[in-house]
Amino acid sequence: MRAIRPRTRPQSREHVVTIDTDSAPRILFSGENFVLEDLPVGTRVIYPKRPLTGIANPQAAIRYALNHPEQMEPLHALLRPGMKVTVAIDDISMPLPIMRTPDVRQLVLEIVCEMLADHGVDDVHLIIALALHRRMTDAEIKRMVGPKIWSEYWPDRLYNHDACDPDGMVVVGKTMHGELVELNRRAAESDLVIYVNMNFVPMNGGHKSMGVGLCGYESLKAHHTPKAIADSNSYMNPPDSAISHSMNRQGRVVEKAVKVFHIETVLNNRTFDGPLSFLMKNEDEFTEADRLKFQGMKWALDKLPFAARREIFMRTPAAYELIGCYAGSCEPTHEKTLAKSFEQYAVEVEGQADILITGIPYISPYNVNSKALNPLLVQVMALGYFYHMYRNKSLLREGGVLILTHPCSDKFDPVHHPSYIEFFNRLLPETRDAYTLEKKYQDEFAYNPSYVEMYRRGNAYHGAHPFYMWYWGQRGREKVSRVIVVGADNATVPELMGWETADSIAEAVAMARGTMGRSAQITMLHHPPIVISDVV
Amino acid sequence: MPSPHHKYKHSAAFYDVDGTLIRINIVHAFAFYAQRQPSLIESAKRTVLTAASVPIFWAADKLSRKWFNEIFYRGYEGASEDRLVTLAEELFEEVIEPNIYPRARDLIEESRRAGCRQVIVSGALDFTLRPLARYLEVDDLIANQLEFVDGYATGKLKKPFVAGATKAEIMRDYAHKHGLDLARSWAYSDSFSDYAMLAVVGHPTAVNPDLRLRSIARSYDWPVLDLDQAS
Numbered sequence: 001m002r003a004i005r006p007r008t009r010p011q012s013r014e015h016v017v018t019i020d021t022d023s024a025p026r027i028l029f030s031g032e033n034f035v036l037e038d039l040p041v042g043t044r045v046i047y048p049k050r051p052l053t054g055i056a057n058p059q060a061a062i063r064y065a066l067n068h069p070e071q072m073e074p075l076h077a078l079l080r081p082g083m084k085v086t087v088a089i090d091d092i093s094m095p096l097p098i099m100r101t102p103d104v105r106q107l108v109l110e111i112v113c114e115m116l117a118d119h120g121v122d123d124v125h126l127i128i129a130l131a132l133h134r135r136m137t138d139a140e141i142k143r144m145v146g147p148k149i150w151s152e153y154w155p156d157r158l159y160n161h162d163a164c165d166p167d168g169m170v171v172v173g174k175t176m177h178g179e180l181v182e183l184n185r186r187a188a189e190s191d192l193v194i195y196v197n198m199n200f201v202p203m204n205g206g207h208k209s210m211g212v213g214l215c216g217y218e219s220l221k222a223h224h225t226p227k228a229i230a231d232s233n234s235y236m237n238p239p240d241s242a243i244s245h246s247m248n249r250q251g252r253v254v255e256k257a258v259k260v261f262h263i264e265t266v267l268n269n270r271t272f273d274g275p276l277s278f279l280m281k282n283e284d285e286f287t288e289a290d291r292l293k294f295q296g297m298k299w300a301l302d303k304l305p306f307a308a309r310r311e312i313f314m315r316t317p318a319a320y321e322l323i324g325c326y327a328g329s330c331e332p333t334h335e336k337t338l339a340k341s342f343e344q345y346a347v348e349v350e351g352q353a354d355i356l357i358t359g360i361p362y363i364s365p366y367n368v369n370s371k372a373l374n375p376l377l378v379q380v381m382a383l384g385y386f387y388h389m390y391r392n393k394s395l396l397r398e399g400g401v402l403i404l405t406h407p408c409s410d411k412f413d414p415v416h417h418p419s420y421i422e423f424f425n426r427l428l429p430e431t432r433d434a435y436t437l438e439k440k441y442q443d444e445f446a447y448n449p450s451y452v453e454m455y456r457r458g459n460a461y462h463g464a465h466p467f468y469m470w471y472w473g474q475r476g477r478e479k480v481s482r483v484i485v486v487g488a489d490n491a492t493v494p495e496l497m498g499w500e501t502a503d504s505i506a507e508a509v510a511m512a513r514g515t516m517g518r519s520a521q522i523t524m525l526h527h528p529p530i531v532i533s534d535v536v
Numbered sequence: 537m538p539s540p541h542h543k544y545k546h547s548a549a550f551y552d553v554d555g556t557l558i559r560i561n562i563v564h565a566f567a568f569y570a571q572r573q574p575s576l577i578e579s580a581k582r583t584v585l586t587a588a589s590v591p592i593f594w595a596a597d598k599l600s601r602k603w604f605n606e607i608f609y610r611g612y613e614g615a616s617e618d619r620l621v622t623l624a625e626e627l628f629e630e631v632i633e634p635n636i637y638p639r640a641r642d643l644i645e646e647s648r649r650a651g652c653r654q655v656i657v658s659g660a661l662d663f664t665l666r667p668l669a670r671y672l673e674v675d676d677l678i679a680n681q682l683e684f685v686d687g688y689a690t691g692k693l694k695k696p697f698v699a700g701a702t703k704a705e706i707m708r709d710y711a712h713k714h715g716l717d718l719a720r721s722w723a724y725s726d727s728f729s730d731y732a733m734l735a736v737v738g739h740p741t742a743v744n745p746d747l748r749l750r751s752i753a754r755s756y757d758w759p760v761l762d763l764d765q766a767s
Contacts, residue, residue, distance in 0.1 A: 457642055
């Protein structure tokens, strides 16, 4: 392994860099640390676009969106004194990592709540639309909504959605496909619901906001299935996503039952800035200072215990900025959101890869402030999210080999992920077949009273959640011939996943070439920040 | 709202009580009775004796639950059954009810909604737990029983003692009698001494566990519930 040296040779394309004989080694996330390794000559490295410039006055952009909505009257025109309004808010699963304060949701809420008060609307509840995710803690909610909203609404009028509350949920209908649509009762019985969305990747927002955020377990059965995932040619591209189609059908039923004013926000991809901004750069363009900073950080991370490393990363919020705010009725609003989102994330790539290399970072949507990225979440990041980070054709061709860097430690957060522990240790040794797991065990976990209690009053993900994590990797499992994990600290976890192990990327590439041939096209996805390959 | 599938209609949830559903233990109940003797002098004498015996109770419990039972329940010798039963209502109102963990009722409610039969299995005395069982609306109460002769306690427990491995045996018999599937049942306890009770079911759950049980739960991947933390 060589040290990173600055390089002056210009690249022909900014976002797709081809490794040459004098290229610098590449940095890959490997959990709460990094791997620095030379890649074979000819490897393509796909970088995210540079962050789009944030809107200088976010509050003005939000007000403009509320007053000039898509195919709907302005928000102020929908308000009447004495009406019942519910404001639903996206939860802590986005953005990743958490953003610096003020969170964009705080900015939106402060404007919306002020407008509601100005129009004599007092019956207002703010609900964290977390579906079957874990309840946010008081401190997390306070940080997200800001002190003003917190002091005015918490706890009676600002709270977490509870999908298992028998009195708090209501069935609002069925889709033409027979998909059940449950909704939070307070929202269903409101004169108006205002949804405050945080759009981090293109699979967020749109009908998913109401259709999933405020739904129950029986509704999720419509699309959180191995089949729906297998039928989704990238769930990051809604037109090609079977899950998205199902959510849209459910969302339309919701919109018939209750009037919803959607507010969608799009962030840029400034994940790292300040002293960590070098992580956003092409390694060939590193300055001496960048090189020293990285080596210093790597040295320190190598010396620190796991918990300390994790704490450092978790306490480093991202410098995301608002780049778009749209409001109004669901579909036209979301169309604009998606266009902006792809403008930031989509990078054109020519042709598929035979071997795809990607680093798995410390975070996923489901382990913010958790004790670890547990093995099931490593799996969902690899074969789920990162595999699906494409439009059109998959970046990794069918039958290709996926190489990951992650320690795959057998670590779980027992408070956030109790049912994951049982799923991993009891079910996976029996079968990895998602269809069998769904049929045989999903309801058992979903209605397990201990897990229901931990979801409703603790801070645990719902009992069925580990199944969804496994399903979300279904298409990846079906399409990828081999998964090789580099740097695993044990043999058990990769074996349970059905993965092979290697000590270095060089060894993993040699193993992959055994399947794909010496001339195999190798590509590395360089993230975070998020990058979506537009494969042509 | 679609109701749960009642997948667990042949299942039961077995609960330990002391430290699991309530903050206190049987010594509190014993002390309550000690303070309520017919005369002031007797009350003072019994209270002092109880306080002085606490280290002995503690040591006996650590060595053997059987020894503990033999020593501890001797303190009830001579007490009238009527008096113990009557005072049990007062014990519940004054001592037990204020010490029920905030989320204990919620847990039982979730379990009942899932279709499980609700059963308390405790080493405490049955008459002290009857008001609690009624309050929590559980289906059955399995607890230790004092032996009475002519309406007065002999200071001995009827066999089998509800403790340790016997709890598991009693649960097996109970499941057999009621056609329940233990592999699809739950057990909740706070203490390592209930390891057998937890191990005999398919879904053991450590509740507010002591250090030893917490460590076991981590090793065996049992869920850990902290009912003492308000939601």
